[in-house]
Amino acid sequence: MAEIKATPESYRTSLLSPIILSESQHVQISFEGKQVDNHADTNRNIKGKLIIRKKAKSDSFTDQDKFSKKDVRIHDLVEIDLDTSETYELGKGLYNYFRLFSGKLTNPYAEVTYVEKDEQADRLKALLENNEGLLSVLEQIDTHTLNTALNISNLKRIQDTMQKNLTNDQEAAFWQPFFEANAWILSQLFHAPVMFFKGKRYVGGKGLDNHGGQLTDFIYKNDMTDNVALIEIKSPVKQIFDKTYRQTFRFSTELTGCISQLLLQKDELNKGYSDLLRNTDEYFRVNNISCVLLYGTVNNLSKAEKDAFENFRNELRSIHIIGFDELLARVTNLLALFENQPDTPELK
Helix, strand or coil: CEEEEEEECCCEEEECCEEEEECCEEEEEEEEEEEEEECCCCCCCEEEEEEECCCCCCCCCHHHHHHHHEEEEEEEECCCCCCCCHHHHHHHHHHHHHHHHCCCCCCCCCCCCEHHHHHHHHHHHHHHHHHHHHHHHHHCEEEEEHHHHHHHHCCCCHHHHHHHHCCCCHHHHHHHHHHHHHHHHHHHHHCCCCCEEEEEEEEECCCCCCCCCCEEEEEEEEECCEEEEEEEEECCCCCEEEEEEEEEECCCCHHHHHHHHHHHHHHHHHHHHHHHCCCCCCCCEEEEEEEEEECCCCCCHHHHHHHHHHHHHHHHHCEEECCCHHHHHHHHHHHHHHCCCCCCCCCC
16 A cells, blocks of 8 residues: 555544455455554554455445354354455555554544655655756756656556456546546547646536536636537446347437537536636636547447447537547557657657
8 A cells, every 4th residue: 555544533543544455346355454552562453354345336335234253153154265466465454554553552633644655756855955966867867768758658557547447337436536637638539739627617507596507527628719628428338329220229318318418518608608707717718619428438339330320429510429448549549659759749
């Protein structure tokens, strides 16, 4: 764990950041530790519990029904198998627990966060404090090569994360935070230079009772014209079609609902532009707003389905539907450019 938090539970106990042993769409196995004031032996001051949570694909992990040691009856046997990766994560996590808290009493007054020490960061800090040493190091660095290497590393990380999560259906829990942390990826969806403007932004539509307001996932702004675009994020596993319809296919209710939602957001942003502009620090325009829907995957469609999908989305005037795998392909192409062209400029 790069970061461990100790959160006071009482004057003598603190809850510790859980050790996640493994997690999939349906099962999460973790160890939830607790620091206790054990005055008899301060080195033995960590206790905890092994937690196994299961859920359906569309649910979140909850603690509705619990089974603990007191529920084990005479002659019962409770066996929990841990694979090699889970055992490794448990051992590493417990080592960090005892390395930080062994022999120490709890802090009952405030949450304490422990961050893993970065030896390279400490060395860089020392260099920054030593101007002569820093100058000597900088003279040996090819900054262009360094910029390119950093860009390639970042792109590979993003490419790998997207590739591994093409079956991940968690819109709010995974995809929206992922794109907030890597907002520049979505700029690849536009032909003009754009910048990340706002995430989860109110675009209007509230009544006098303060209800019914429209929120969009992301707003981007054209660097040259100040015109904004709306982006709605779903997940890669959303279905594009429901079933066949005569010689073609019927689009899913969720897809058509997302399109209607974006059109409503666009309409509300146009209607409320004056009020929003007056209450926003940054200047923007709303000329024929472009809307992007990141939804589903395209490559797993049949040839006939791809034809129907292309015919449909190309007829939409202001809604651009992009598959997650299509965005991943743009990241892959961008990575190829960086790796094959030594004169590629720095990515902002």
